[in-house]
Amino acid sequence: MNSSKEVINEEQKEVAINVEEDDATMKKSTHLKFKGVPIDGKLDEFKSRMERKGFKHIGTQDNAEILQGDFADFKECTIYVTTLDNKDLVSKISVVFPEQKQWKYLYGDYTHLKELLTEKYGKPSACTEKFQFFHEPRNNSEKMSYALLGGCQYESQFTTDNGEITLWIEHESSLSCFVMLSYKDKDNSNIIREHAKDDL
Incomplete structure (x- = not known):
């Protein structure tokens, strides 16, 4: 009869093998x-994989x-992990970076x-970096004020064979500013497009 230690060791080996197999599957993926x-x-599978990477699940908001x-x-x-409407298929990831109170730190995070993204994916396929107010901001304090009021348009897009970043x-309102990053998978975005066309 197997001892409880032997049973636990066997279970640990099985988990390790499953993780190795899953890691190999992820490496082969074209997404x-x-x-x-x-x-x-599936969402549960994605969450499990992210938890292995050290992330923790903290809740649900607006279907994400x-x-x-x-x-x-x-x-x-x-x-934020988003799935297709009415379908358990992960299609988009959005990252919210820590809030910044000063322009030099907000802009520093962005740059x-x-x-880093340019080093990995090459030059942006599209880039807009401007302020949308009556006059150009004269200092960092004004730049931050414009950003808080929604008058700061700083955006860079990176297009890859597998999707868009x-x-x-x-x-958020006039109280909070931060950098965001989104990853949209190409194949699953095409599925969304086909779903939308079916509605027309």
């Missing part, structure tokens, strides 16, 4: 990846699952991430 995890498959963890040298980022500066 756009986030933290090495393909933006595809919310995870939290460290990403790209930033602590405590919030991750740092843009540099968009980086931008976002604001």
Whole structure:
């Protein structure tokens, strides 16, 4: 008769084998990846894979699952995982980076991430970096005020064979500013498009 220790060891071996097999499957995937995890498959499977990467599930909001963890040298980022409407298929990931109170730090986050993305994916396929007010801001304080009021349009898009990555500066009401990053898988975005066409 097997001891409880032997049973536990066998279970641990089985889990390790399953994880190795899943890691191999993820590497072969042709879908756009986030933290090495393909933006595809069932929501529970995606969450499980992200939890293995050190993220924790913290809730649900507007039909998106919310995870939290460290990403790209930033602590405590919030991750929104979105599926297709009426279909359990992960299609988009959005990252909310920590809030910043000063323009130099907000802009610093944006430029740092843009540099990293450019190193990995090449130059942006589209880029807009301007302020939309009556006159150009004269200093960092005005730049931050414009950003808080929604008058800051800083956005860079990176197009890959597997999907699209968009980086931008976002604001929430007039109290909060932060950088956001979204990953949209090409194949699953096409499925969304076909669903929309079926509705017409």
